[in-house]
Amino acid sequence: MRKSLLVAALLVLGSFGLAQVKIGINLELSGRFAAIGNQTLNGIKVANLQTPEVLGQKVELVICDNETSREGSIACAQRFVNEGVIGVLGAISSSMSIPAAEVLQDAGIIMISTSSTNPQTTQIGDYIFRMAYTDDFQGKLAAAYVVKDLGAKKVAIFRQIDDDYSYGLAGFFDETAKKLGAKTLVQDFVANTVDFTAQLNNIRSFKPDAIYYSGFCAEGAPFMKQLREQGFDQQVVGADASDDPQCPEGAGAAFDGYIFTGFATPNLIPDPEAKKRAEAFKAKYFEVFKDAKPGDFNGFVLAGADAYNVLVAAIKAAGTTDVKAVRDALANIEHFPGVSGDITYKGTDGTPKDRTIGFYQYKVKSASDWTKIELFGKSTAEVQ
């Protein structure tokens, strides 16, 4: 009896004395997307080191691993509702972000998905924001590149039908490719597929000029491996989910020459001021994570950092930790100087205006010896 009184007293005291601003983090830290999730988390951590306080209070990060599952993401979201956080950063994938968004919108808690690109996510409500571009842009840009720049007349599209991101993105690509006059053939697979012999058989007589892969690396690695083993030597173009060390590490030389779109790295950011900020952040990142390999730093790290930065900025602008006020401040942000570029939420549904999409290419000698080459960047403002 006395013990529990003591504990209760401590708790009450604690909640007063150590006033903190709590920010929840809902990320895929284990499971198929673990690499991207951890990269994003590192970005948040560095940003947190740079800006550890707001409104005179310490910012506390509450980390929840959704284990790359919808159920895990919902559980994390519920937990944050109970703990009374101001906002939640994450998830990285649309499949995990959408169910979490529904929970958080209902409870009136801010959510900033660091890398969900499916348009649906921010349409769930006005408390839901994102840091990335949307897939209608990504799909259109990729299709234009494949059909016009690469000159492909027939494109085979591989999509993961049980993932919102992959499915939606493939749809946007397909639509644009067809509009540009190319013939397409879509092949489906599900999560954890390792055997693509069926799908590869199906496209053999189609004789595609190029292949578009809209899935993740967990399936992408065996896919590319079998593709090359089965004698397909076409150019393969992927999307931002391929911006993951698990791809080249998983399949080695099969990824050599693989082109993909992704979050912009410092070099590809057109605005010179933004580029400077990104470079500075990159330097800070490698200062904090001394043993990091070059491949550990990419646009996801920047996105994570900016999600944190922009939320903290909104809290500062609102001048209070009242969630509704912060949300309003966030929704009115214009030209916030982020490390991933200029961020404007005003007048949008939560998707920043004018994001840069980078084009990259893998140069792979072996699974332990690979690099990513930056080709060029395009702004979403340029896309019709």
Next chain:
Amino acid sequence: MTASKLASRSTLFSLFAGLLFVALLGWRIASMPDYTFARIVQDFLNALTLGSLYALIALGYTMVYGIIRLINFAHGEIFMLGSYFAFYAMTLTPMHWGLALLTTVLLGGTVLLVLRSLFNLEEPKRTFLLALLIFGGTFFLLAFRHLGWIEALLLSMLATGVAGVLLEAVAYRPLRGAPRESMLITAIAASFFLQNMGQLLFGPRVRGFNAETVLNQPRSFAIGEETVYFTGILIVVPAVTAVLLFVLNLFVTRTRLGKAMRATAQDAEVAQMMGVNVNQVIALTFFIGSILAAAAGVMYSIRFGQIHPLMGLMPGIKAFTAAVIGGIGSLPGAVLGGLLLGFIEIYVVSFFPTLSAYKDVFAFVLLILILLFRPSGLVGEDLTEKV
């Protein structure tokens, strides 16, 4: 064998179903102009490999069920362990001599103890020789050689066999007299435990399994105007499987321990009364089943190029399904079920390309059909036969 069996309804039905299936297949092939002979060969190679892998895993399920009427749900994780042992054997060697020494003592010691109890090696002279072989060999391999896939495969088989024996000793033996539900629950718990231990020890990330290029080099040969593509692994898997099955068959039919295993599977209590050391037989069953699962795990990883701690889930469930389809408890049934499942997965998707995303479902559709129409499995005994 007997006239009554041939005429039994379920056999007739299976025959009819089989003929119907073949007819449908023929009709379908006729309507697919681009389905060339090369395609058939291509699919055959893939199906044979996939089916062999399923067969190897299914044998472990069926053997354990035959002996102690338990579905070892953790068998998929044994499969996963096999892959990881080989992975570490190939990526961590040659080791620093201190680490090699430590590993040799720990692993070698465990292996030695387990082997002694499995094969009745009380004799001090024999034990000493074996210890020399195990410790010396292990240390040499770990410290001085960069292990290739064959060595890694053999080492992994041994280590995983031992792991299977330990699993039985820790999780199942204490529950020997308990009701079956308790054993079942423990098996499921063991499965979860090993999955999570795997995530903890090996890291949750999906890792690439990059074996020798000799196995992964794309090759091809021509059939008419078409080309058939394959890699070395598509030859290796059926070959290794055939060898393992041959050895297993020899062991089970010709050796004393093999006979004791078959006797125990039929009536464990009486076998014990006839002097059979039933504990030893059960441990041996787990040992053999785990060896086969490890071989399957290593070859699976080479074929598909990746490993992760949850990789045993799907193959495990499918192989278990294959064992039931073939007739749980029957060794030839497990092989038949595994091969059948592999062929169905590859060929049905070949004939109906729109189903390619759903190919995992076929196993379970087949399972439902079998349970409805021939629950003892394709090769299993007619359940109505009297003793």
Next chain:
Amino acid sequence: MPLLELRNLYKSFGGLQAISNVSLTVEEGEIVSIIGPNGAGKSTLFNLITGVYKPDRGDIFFEGQRINGLSPDQVTKRGIARTFQNLRLFTHLTVLENVLIPQHHRLKSGWLGAVLRTPAYLREEEKMREVALEKLSFFGPRLMSFRLHQPVYVLSYANRRRTEMARAMATGAKLLLLDEPSAGMNPKETKEITQIIRRFRDEGGYTIVLVEHKMNLVGEISDRVVVLDYGEKIAEGNYHDVVNDPKVIEAYLGRREE
């Protein structure tokens, strides 16, 4: 010293007292029959002796050593083997395999010998085969030629009974517990098995305890007869005395009325 001695055995299952204060001695070379109405506890007694059940109270001695508490395979190693009322052969193994398996526990050479096929190993294999054939020879040539390699499930009921007895002998036992050895046999086969059981003792040197219902068999070969009813021993002696004992008659007649 008697070969087998049961002292004040008690065994209950839940509320049912299956064996109640049963004491019995069996001398080496004797043939003792246990009779009694169905449910009297005869098979339970066999299960107690072979270690399948542990007695609640009382002791079992074999060759002067206490054996209650040993596991069944340990009891077998001591030299006791049994056959079963309902036959429990390894049905999918061959006749020969059924008679080889009980011999394994007495072997010396291990797997190394098997893999290398050492002369010692091969000699043992040959010896086991000889032993198997020797035990099967009690039943004449019928199980020794082509039937040797047939799976048990194709055999006739009588042949299965014979195989099971040969299997019990192959364990190297001194004491055989035969549970209704003539069940399911016609009068001709019964007469034959009666002679064979006597030969087990005369030529094979076995001590035999058997449970039987066929009184002619019991009468012909038993040195002693023990009667159980409701788990208690109610009579013991030579066949003639026991069969005319009023308590025994009442046990059978009284039971039949229920």
